[in-house]
Amino acid sequence: MANFETILTDIDDGVLTITLNRPERLNAFTPQMMNELIAAFDEADADDAVRAVIMTGAGRAYCAGADLGAGGATFDYAKRPDRLQQGSPIREDGSVDYSHPGVRDGGGRLTLRIFNCRKPVIGAINGPAVGIGVTMTLPFDFRLASETAKFGFVFSRRGIVPEAASSWFLPRLVGISQALDWCYSGRVFNAAEALKGGLVRSLHAPEDLLAAARTLAWQLTAQSAPVSIALTRQMMWRMMGAEHPMIAHRLDSRAIWSRGQSDDAREGVQSFLEKREASFPNGVSADFPDFGELLEDPEYR
Incomplete structure (x- = not known):
């Protein structure tokens, strides 16, 4: 640094x-x-x-x-x-x-x-x-x-x-x-x-x-996907100010859609089925999704 x-x-x-x-x-x-x-x-x-x-x-x-x-x-x-x-x-x-x-x-x-x-x-x-x-x-x-x-x-x-x-x-x-x-x-x-x-x-x-x-x-x-942690942090903090749970539902749905197609999601399921520790390939610097798009709010882009 x-x-x-x-x-x-x-x-x-x-x-x-x-x-x-x-x-x-x-x-x-x-x-x-x-x-x-x-x-x-x-x-x-x-x-x-x-x-x-x-x-x-x-x-x-x-x-x-x-x-x-x-x-x-x-x-x-x-x-x-x-x-x-x-x-x-x-x-x-x-x-x-x-x-x-x-x-x-x-x-x-x-x-x-x-x-x-x-x-x-x-x-x-x-x-x-x-x-x-x-x-x-x-x-x-x-x-x-x-x-x-x-x-x-x-x-x-x-x-x-x-x-x-x-x-x-x-x-x-x-x-x-x-x-x-x-x-x-x-x-x-x-x-x-x-x-x-x-x-x-x-x-x-x-x-x-x-x-x-x-x-x-x-x-x-230690055992969690970094991109999942990054998204979870932003979702939890930002939804503290949401006016209705529907706002959180929209955000959850889009985030699950986005991460469900990822290599991390495939590795998370496969490692569970194979009873081994996961090795998540995605990184926050390159694979964090467009959060403003998930929120439908350009302020956060």
Whole structure:
């Protein structure tokens, strides 16, 4: 994979581990980190050697949130140099062009990329995960946490609002009342509360966390067809917002039609009949179907 400055990447036995790597700043989130994470997910989708992705943090934190080194102007995008490089979204009459790329929330750009990932994504939350540090984990399929981890949707205490599309993800994961409790109060809570509230799947001793995440990644992917996993991930996530089960029925029908003709489907049945492990020939990089066509929605093409 590419050489990055704010993250580390390592592929071992089909599992890509992405490590946020600014330990001296508690892995605080920056525009560079956003761009590098998006690039890493692009590479993961293009590499058929990658069966699953794990994200964790270097040092004692997972991610302490946005880097606040700019002080009170941190969230004033109209004045930030990195935003002004794209031109100003302020029109001559003083109104805001909300369609301008300079307005877009960087955390949301990352979570939408993770949402679109074609590989299972697992979080190994090794320490504090606050602000974007926790909202970036919401499109993960599973979040495992260290017993010493802490979490906080602290936006109301910083005078802003939840970002990274968390207003869509969080209520779907934990329910509206729990989501509002954490976001209204902005309090930091411990790993036990995160488990009880449904934010994380399991708690682990710090020294066992990454091994547990890797074991889960292998269990999920070792005997399954990669293209089937990729389609299943997209189908499940996208149908969470469907208005009627008929929408899911149409998508299921088209996906079964598409994959039923594949070499993977033939191998899956033949290996079962022959009582042997399957060796699926199709790869996500070349054989993932046109999902927009399956959805009948050009937005997803």
